[in-house]
Amino acid sequence: MNHDRWIEDKIAQLRQDNLWRSLRSIESIPLGRATIDGKEIVLLGSNNYLGLSAHPQVIEAANNALTEFGTGSSGSRLTTGNLNLYTKLERKIASLKQTEAAIVFSSGYLANIGVIPALAVEGDLILSDELNHASIIDGCRLSKARKSIYLHSDLNHLEHLLKDASGYQHRWIITDGIFSMDGDIASLPDIYDLACQYNARLIVDDAHGLGILGKKGSGTVEHFGLSQNQDIIQTGTLSKAVGGLGGYVAASKNLVELLINQARSFIFSTGLPPATLAAATTAVDIIRSCASVRQNLLKNAQNLQNALLQNGFDFLPNETQIIPLIIGPAKQALHFSEVLFEHGVYAPAIRPPTVPEGxxxxxxxxxxxxxxxxIKKVIQALIASRTAVDKLH
Ligand SMILES: Cc1ncc(COP(=O)(O)O)c(C=O)c1O
Incomplete structure (x- = not known):
């Protein structure tokens, strides 16, 4: 009897639907270029936006912590894993975010699946943007609050749902700051106004905004001049512009204390390795002072968008570093990505359930x-791939 028959069937179905995913090994530091399958390619799609994973000061800080503290933290933070390196990092995050306090989780995913069920409990209502990241969706699933999904960035719909939301103990609005697969920025001032008007609390996941937006690189809340509004709860990750690993929640002291006591993904998981904490602390320092690197990033994004426009590509224009080239069916996106790779550029195909069907x-x-x-190479490769893919249809 084949006990794994159902697995084979499942795999066959995923393949048939063009939703099968496989891993691709990167053989060098993933910066603007990287080596894959022995071939040097231009890497598009990386979240190492500022290149800080390879910054000499960040590497030095990691090396020093490795030598001083060893490789692991030895336990969860409430037991033996709370290395003093955490205090320094959390102070730096709170200072950059201009919040009273911050708390570091072991990843951005863990931050979201910890904070949402810890705050939004039975008797509450969560209002979540339909394009929010999977970690928010999973956090909502873990919460005992009632959930309502509003159409992407549709303030009328959000207000309509808020108007209907009587009888709940607390109302929570949750949104990405920069949407991870679309690159557009949530209209935080309007959302915050609605939150105030309808007595709701706003949670912003700024995974892709930290390091990029705002004069100090603090993210979308700073970008919109909302940092003084201490009731906004900010979550995010240290794995993108910060160049390492970890997640955070920046908020009031009391809220952070509550998370230490109630966020299950914080309580029941081991603390981060010392080298990771030290690297992130140095990277957050660098973020404050690297306005010119930020400008370069956004200039590159604009240059790529201009070239896409000139060459008739169908993409969603925006003001950020994330530029989605919409293809449509999963099969075609996959194929386009493969052909592009043959032309020396790696941009991963993103398919459902990460993005909506079609x-x-x-x-x-x-x-x-x-x-x-x-950027020139990317455009040439895109044009060549488009021609090759069109020929096949
Ligand atoms: C919007 C958003 N939130 C959270 C996460 C999760 O962060 P991490 O990779 O640190 O788990 C990501 C990363 O993919 C993201 O894009």
């Missing part, structure tokens, strides 16, 4: 160290 895409994100030549 909107499979190449998620192209630029990083600060991409050169004009890299």
């Amino acid at each position: 909107t499979s895409r190449l998620r192209m994100s630029v990083i600060a160290s991409h050169t004009e030549n890299d």
Whole structure:
């Protein structure tokens, strides 16, 4: 009897639907270029936006912590894993975010699946944007609150749902700051106004905004001049512009204390390795002072968007580093990505359930160290791939 028959069937179904995913090994530091399958390619789609994973000061800080503290933290933070390196990192995050306090989780995913069920409990209502990241969706699933999904960035719909939301103990509005697969920025001032008007609390996941938006790189809340509004709860990750690993929640002292006591993904998971904490602390410092790198990143994004426009590509224009090239069916997106790779550019195909059905895409994100030549190469490769793919249809 074949006990794994159901697994084989499941795999066959995923393959048939063009939703099968497989891993691709990167053989060098993933910056603007990387080596894959022994071939140097231009890498689009990386979240190492500022290149900080390879910054000499960040590496030095990690090396020093490795030598001083060893490789692991030895336990969950409430037991033996709370290395003093955490205090420094959390102070730096709170200072950058201009919040009273911050708390570090072991990833952004863990931050979201911890904070949402810890705050939004039975008797509450969560209002969540339909394009929010999977970690928010999973956090909502873990929460005992009632959930309502509002149409993407549709303030009328959000207000309509808020108007109907009587009888709940607390109302929570949750949104990505920069949407991870579309690259657009949530209209935070309007959402915050609605939150105030209808007595709701706003949670912003700024995974892709930290390091990029705002004069100090603090993210979308700073970008919109909302940092003084201490009731906004900010979550995010240290794995993208910060260049390492970890997640955070930046909020009031009391809220952070509550999370230490109630967020299950915080309580029941081991603390981060010392080198990771030290690297992130140095990277957050660098973020404050690297306005020119940020500008370069956004200039690269604009240059790529201009070239896409000139060459008739169908993409969603925006002001950020994430540029989605919408292809449509999963099969075609996959094929386009493969052909593009043959032309020396790697931009992963993003398919359902990461994006809605029929909107499979190449998620192209630029990083600060991409050169004009890299952007030119990307455009040439896109044109060549489009021709090759069109010939097949
Ligand atoms: C919007 C958003 N939130 C949270 C996460 C999760 O962060 P991490 O990779 O640190 O788990 C991501 C990363 O993919 C993201 O894009």
